[in-house]
Amino acid sequence: MTATTHEIVIEAQGLKRRFGAVEAVRDISLTIMRGEIFGLVGADGAGKTTIMRLLAGVLRPDAGAIRVAGVDVVAEPKRVRSELSYMPQRFGLYEDLTVAENIFFYSELFSVSPRERRARTGQLLEAAGLAPFQRRLAGQLSGGMKQKLGLVCALIHTPRVLLLDEPTTGVDPVSRRDFWAILYNLRESGVTILLSTAYMDEAERCSRVALLQAGQIRSCDTPSRLKQAMPGALLDVVADDPGAANQALKDAPGVLGLLLMGDRVHVRVDDAGRRSPELRARLAERAIAHTEITTIEPGIEDVFVALLEPDGAA
Amino acid sequence: MSLRRLFAMAFKETLQIWRDPRSLAIALLMPVMQMALLGYGVSLDIKRVPLCINDQEHSQLSRDLVQRFVASGWFSADHASATDRAVRGALDRGACAGAVTIPVDFSRALMTTGSASVQTVFDATDTNTTNVAIGYAQGVIAQTTADFESQWAAAHGLRPPKIGAVDLEARVWFNEGLDSRNFIIPAVVAVILALVGAQLTSLTISREWERGTMEQLISTPVTALEVMLGKLVPYFVIGLVDAAFCLFTAIYWFKVPFRGSFIVLAITTALFTLVVLGIGYLISVRIRSQLGASQVALILTMTPTTMLSGYTFAIDQMPAPVQAVTLLVYARYYVTILRDVFLKGSPLQDLLIPIAALSAYAAAIIWIAARSFRDRLD
Structure with a gap:
């Protein structure tokens, strides 16, 4: 990994936060190094947004300690704010201000010098593909352009830490590509990035990923090590009727879990070599037309699903 | 406090007001309508x-x-x-x-x-x-x-009898025509400013919460004081425009005698505008929904300013406990000031008590509002 050093930039210990009866975050500890792109992955309600808010200092934890860029966020939330940029999940800029006005406003809040502002604005708008839209009201931008504008505003000063809460949800593929290009560039310059995402392909691009479930981290490692650590092996079953195949294989011996993915079923088994012919026989027996069963490398989604299943989680 | 961030807030708020012409029109037309309604409608004189x-x-x-x-x-x-x-x-x-x-x-x-x-x-x-x-x-x-x-x-060729030993020679000062309009219209100005001023700022924070812009705003280094003062700047200008309109209407349209100095009028009006905007802002900080904030602002300003400011009911005729309550009604000080400046031509030194009361009010409201601003979501 490029600019990763051993300098700890984000450190959270024993974070807890509840909203009424709901324990949104229970005992989360995280250590993130300088230059990492760290991904928080989890279903809706897993606690991603709450963790982001706690780290940004806009929400107080019930228990636990947070240090971001050397500042105790719980004790001194104000001091950390000039060190980080936080992009909430909901579009947080002013829709009745133009692209340029929003950028100007945030650059003034972060006391960016006019010279630096001009230089960075041009550069960032170019990278985001927003240069032709400077005079457009933010409310009239598409979803993807809004998110990129959010990123531009977040980067108009030089944050040490960038917190992005589901930045690419609802964003078109072209904008997502622009977005990630900017993130990779930032990492080169030593900015630490924490982002949450529900997209597994984005999780694969992170240097490290924490899989969240019900306010807890189920697993945290690099994407490749997470995949290696997945118990069992993965078989890819392509079938004409994947739903029927899914049903047929559900209680076959040795099957640890299934994941329906479009025209195929990912079947996690204890032993690929032994189970592959068995599954083939079972499908034939039930007259379910299938073209092939192959052993594949698991993706993050497979790992994630495996961890969420009771047997896999053990 | 950073002046730069304060000006950035003022700049942003001004743009938002400018981009919302309907609200701006209401802010400027509301006093016109109320002035016409109350100025013509209210008279305590009983004639014919x-x-x-x-x-x-x-x-x-x-x-x-x-x-x-x-x-x-x-x-x-x-x-x-x-x-x-x-x-x-x-x-x-x-x-x-x-x-x-x-x-x-x-x-x-x-x-x-x-x-x-x-x-x-x-x-x-x-x-x-x-x-x-x-x-x-x-x-x-x-x-x-x-x-x-x-x-x-x-x-019958007799001398007219003496009607009484004492003859009352009644003279009235300051409002020689005993025209109640001269007494009421300055108070109408105070009531309108109190209502409009609180409405102006009552939405400014709740709008940020409702539109989802507050979360990002509080994640920046901006402080509570900068947010408040920055937001108050443009509304202060609008409030002064409203005040000038009402006061000039009173003087030049309703022909209320104006015997005081315009400087005294300007200073006290600016102070009162600050108080009413501060009240609206405090409500806005406390109540996160726009509708709720607007209604609370109306309820909190309407009754005290119309009933307890001396606008129609003389404060010295009220029972002692109610008189004590009126000390909290900031509009009463401005009603006193306006009547004195208009009809008596009082100089600044004769108005020190109500000016001190308004200053104390302004300082207290701004202090409480700055402290009430929550820079966290919880």
Whole structure:
């Protein structure tokens, strides 16, 4: 990994936060190094947004300690704010201000010098593909352009830490590509990035990923090590009727879990070599037309699903 | 505090106000409408009270008496009825507010016994008007009696009798025409500013919460004080425009005598504008929904400023506990200031007490509002 050093930039210990009866975050500890792109992955309600808010200092934890860029966020939330940029999940800029006005406003809040502002604005708008839209009201931008504008505003000063809460949800593929290009560039310059995402392909691009479930981290490692650590092996079953195949294989011996993915079923088994012919026989027996069963490398989604299943989680 | 961030907030807020022309129009037109409504609608003077005349005698003297009621200007003799029943009917219908019955033996009794009775009946559902009208009627009768006595004495070659040993020479100062409008319109300005000012700022924070812009704003280094002062700047300008409009309308349209200095007026008006905007801002900080904030602002400003500011009801006539409550009604200080500046031409040094009260209010509100601002989501 490029600019990763051993300098700890984000450190959270024993974070807890509840909203009424709901324990949104229970005992989360995280250590993130300088230059990492760290991904928080989890279903809706897993606690991603709450963790982001706690780290940004806009929400107080019930228990636990947070240090971001050397500042105790719980004790001194104000001091950390000039060190980080936080992009909430909901579009947080002013829709009745133009692209340029929003950028100007945030650059003034972060006391960016006019010279630096001009230089960075041009550069960032170019990278985001927003240069032709400077005079457009933010409310009239598409979803993807809004998110990129959010990123531009977040980067108009030089944050040490960038917190992005589901930045690419609802964003078109072209904008997502622009977005990630900017993130990779930032990492080169030593900015630490924490982002949450529900997209597994984005999780694969992170240097490290924490899989969240019900306010807890189920697993945290690099994407490749997470995949290696997945118990069992993965078989890819392509079938004409994947739903029927899914049903047929559900209680076959040795099957640890299934994941329906479009025209195929990912079947996690204890032993690929032994189970592959068995599954083939079972499908034939039930007259379910299938073209092939192959052993594949698991993706993050497979790992994630495996961890969420009771047997896999053990 | 960073002036740069404060100006950034003011700049952003100004743009947002500018991009929302409907709200801006309401902010500028509301005082115009209220000034027209309250300025024309409110007058405590009671003039031309409609009377129903039951003149049973139809003599020279009785007609003279009726004429005196009308000539006083306080009454109009709109109806004439011949019977008590008709008088009762006219009062019941509300066709008249009072009735005068002159008995059939009015002149004769006056000439022979030296005294005669006239009956007046008033519809006392409106007690204030009735009290004033009875006073006016007594005045008309007293003057008539005095004139009759002089005439009678002259006719008999006698000197007119002394009516009383003490003569009251009443002079009224500051509002020589006893025109209640001169007294009320300055207070109307205060009431309008109190209502409009609180409305202006009551939405400014709740709008940020509702639109989802607050979460990102509080994640920046901006402080509570910078947010507040930055947001107040553009509304302060609008508030002063509203105030200038109301005050000039009072002076040049309603012709309320203005005897004070414009500098005193400007200083005190700026102070009061700051207080009312601060109240609205405090409400906005406390209540996260726009609708709720707007309604609370209306309720919190409407009743105290109309009932307890001395606008229509004199504070020194209120029971002591209520008078104590009025000390908290910031509008009362500005009502006092405006009346004094307009009618008495009071200089700054005569207004130190209400100015000190308003200054204390402004400082307290701003301090509380800055402290109440939550820079966290919880």
